[in-house]
Amino acid sequence: MRKIRNIIAIFVCKLLTFASKLLGKKGSSGPGGIAMKISPTLLKDLSSQLKGPIIMVCGTNGKTTTNNLIYSLMNAKGKSVVCNNVGANMLPGVASAFINMSSLFGKLKADCASIECDEASLRRVVPHVSPTMIVVTNMFRDQLDRYGEIEMTLGYLNEAIEKVPDVTLVLNGDDPVTMQLAKGRKFVTYGVDENCNVSVRESKEGKFCLCCGRELSYNYYHYSQLGDYYCKNCGFKRPRLDYFAKNINMDDGIKFDINGKIETTLSVNYRGFYNIYNILASVCVLCECKESYVGINSVFDEYKPQIGRMEAFCIGGKTTVLNLAKNPAGFNQAIATVLTDKRSKDILIAINDMPSDGKDISWIWDVDFERLAEGNVNKIYVSGMRKHDLAVRLKYGGFKNVSVVGSERDDLKKIISDDGEICYMLVNYTVLFATQANLKALSTLSEGGEIK
Amino acid sequence: MIITIANLYPDLLNLYGDFGNIRTLCYRLNERGYEAKVTEYFVGDAIDFDNTDIIYLGGGGEKELIAVNEELCPVRDKLKSYVEDGGVMLATCSGFEILGKTFETESGVFDGLGILNISSSWNKDRFIGDVILDSTLVNDKIVGFENHNTRIEIGSYEPLGIVQCGCGNDGINGREGVCYKNLIATFLHGPLLPKNPSLADYILFKALERKGDSTPFISIDDTEENAAREYMLKKIMK
Incomplete structure (x- = not known):
């Protein structure tokens, strides 16, 4: 019965996706939502077939780019990857991405998955798709009317992570807010380990140490609340970074070294300091998946930024x-x-x-x-x-x-x-x-x- | 003439664009030939109440709000005398909450500054959305945005306005904000004054009046401000 329900759900989803494409709509999330109504277990049935890692990417900014970079890296390693690379990042969009990679009879034709997920939706997605790794790029103020204060968003992420206790967190170590998720959990970090003087006058979100409530100090900071922070009161500070960027040159494109667990130099032809974080996060994921980082520069070089990213x-x-x-x-x-x-x-x-x-x-x-x-x-x-x-x-x-x-x-x-x-x-x-x-x-x- | 604006703890109370309020006050003074001086106060600074014409208290998250309340508690009598004496003050967003005798957050009940004889309570349902008020204070509509879990019953105080759209102080009485002498406090957060030039002018006029200058204001070009207001009024009232 479950199998028949799945087949009907997949058929309907594929048909609707096809129809909406004919009508010129992007239609990436709606059909998945309908499929999940027909067969609530479908997504779980599909995702549990994956033999390789399942990566989920969350965070206020840089989700789509980071996720697409992970997809490109995995692809370059010859893997077939489930990816919602159109940015449909709530449960229905995730379902659509899996169904698109599945046969009509519910056989998933993929090795691994890299899924961008909205912070508030992650807790609803993980019961269906159990991640090996969760990347959190950063936590900034965004759409306060939807999420309330930033601590509420942290609460959503904590709730999701509680449901998958074996997950490895891949965290932006430069962000004191994101690092709140690390407590008592398996995690690796990345960050920028030198003062690049890119800061602008803007309000910092993590003004207070989220551990003890006192004001945070900084050796230097990059932008928003990202930087080399420490708390004079309780000792909370930026962790030792597992993967860090150094010797950054942004005169023409971006060129920098990644040190820490690996040693390599990358050079790309697009701009934007924030792209260093996106690249670091994706390299961190690749290496933690035990894939070789040799030859990845060409992947970054050929990467076409998503629509509307410069x-x-x-x-x-x-x-x-x-x-x-x-x-x-x-x-x-x-x-x-x-x-x-x-x-x-x-x-x-x-x-x-x-x-x-x-x-x-x-x-x-x-x-x-x-x-x-x-x-x-x-x-x-x-x-x-x-x-x-x-x-x-x-x-x-x-x-x-x-x-x-x-x-x-x-x-x-x-x-x-x-x-x-x-x-x-x-x-x-x-x-x-x-x-x-x-x-x-x-x-x-x-x-x-x-x-x- | 110089108008001195005290911006209290801008590093802590700037949840969402509160800076726009200070900008607006300065701009509208300058356009009329007055000089504006903004003094920013940080934790540990002594506030010079005697030489302040307008006090601004913005909004912050829970932790920031509690820190500011602790910081202001030792000088609450001075702040109270300032308000009782007709000193001009604007508190927006969560800055409103600490002005009462007690205020409640998700973590518990705290003693406030006791400037007003009100108390606030916390509710898990959040009031979020666009707001329109009918204000007799400025004889105009006030447009803004609210985002709060707190409920405040203002008793016999005058509200800033009557809610035409939105929730207001408690979602029941249809009243928003509070006015007492020259103190205005409101949940309308962030940049309230840029889109409400008549409220900005009311505040400035009161500050100048207290300094002995009651010259009527010359009108200034508000084309952009009015267009932004019109958009909101149309959008919300439709």
Whole structure:
């Protein structure tokens, strides 16, 4: 009976996925949810067939990139990997990912899994898919209206980890908040073991030692609350890092050494300090899975950042860079990365307030937009549902002549044709997909010579 | 004329964009030719109540709030005299809670600063969402966002406004915030003033009045602020 239910569920899921693709929808999570209604045991039946490791990736920022890097590394090792690499990271999305890799009769055709999972959903996913490792990239303020304070999110993760006592945690050792999860558990850590002076003025989340309640001190800090921290009162401090980055050079792409349990040098052609963490986390997972790290540099080099992760388009001979940023830590890092580009630039900032973005956008006042004043900026545009709030924010940040614009293709075209040598578009979650589609279309028109 | 704004413990009480309130006060003073001076106070600093025109107390998480309460307890009489004397003060988000005689968090009940004769209680259901108030104080609508487990019954005090949308102090009486003399306290968190210029101006006017300057304010260009307000009013009231 269970087997028949599974077959029906898989059939329905595959059919719906196919149908929604025909309709041009991304449709990555809905069908999985329906399949789970038909057969609640399906996911467990599928995931228990895996012989290799099951990795889950959580954390406020960098989940998707880290997960996709793990997928690419495992793939390069010749493994077939279940991966929700479209970012559908709640239970239905996880179910869809497994069903997509399964035959109609419920036979899973994969060796291992790398699954991105929403922090609040992990506790609902682990009863169905029992992870070998859980990666936690960082814990920043994000969508407070959905998660409440950060301690609530820690509570969700603790609840999930309790359910899988044998799991190995892969933790960002530079984050005092994330390290709260380590207590009494099996874990390995990664981090950046030198002062890179990338910090920006922003509020730190882990101001207080979560062990004793006193204020934390820092030998140095990277951004948000990440850094070499210690508590004068109770002795809580950054652990000895198992995998750490050193000799970091960010002049052109990123080049750094990984030391600790391994010794290697990596060099990639994309930018952003935060990418060091994403790479470290994925290398840490690879090595802890007892896979060789020889030859991995080419995997990182060939890695194409996901849509909207500093994704470049060429339109009318000019480069436009699209980047997703959905919370203060993400925005401040995006701004820091934009500032490393010395060319004159036009900038679009766009924010929606749909439920998946978070209805409360108070955090725009925690973003250090003021730094853009030193960034050789030609013009700043704002759009999205909360464009007027952005206009207020920038006005009070001392910027004059900020342009409030719409989100249509023609609006984007107008921005791109302004006088800057390059254009940056920093957008939050639900703005991303439409903007990306429009930029792609403009880029195709441009190739056809229709835009000059 | 110089208006001195005391920003209390910005390193602890800045849960969510509270900085926007200070920015707004300064901007609106400067636009009218007044000088704004912001003094940030950190744990261990002695607050100069005599030379302060506006006190701002923002919101923080539970641990931060308890730390701030402990820090302010020794000077609560001075703070009380400041408020009783008509000193201007704005408390937002969880800053509201410690002004009462007692306040409750998830970990228990604590003695507050006793500036107001109120007490707060904790409830596991969180009030989260957009808020619109009808305020007689500023004769205008106030828009904001609330996110709190705490319930406060303000008794015979005046509220900041009557809830048109949202939950307010206790989700029952339809009242939000509290006004006592020139103290305004509210659950509306983070950047309350950027989108409510009339409330910002009310606070500034009271501070200037206390210094003997009752010159009516010249109006300034609020195009962006009004557009942001309109969006929220439309979105919530639809």
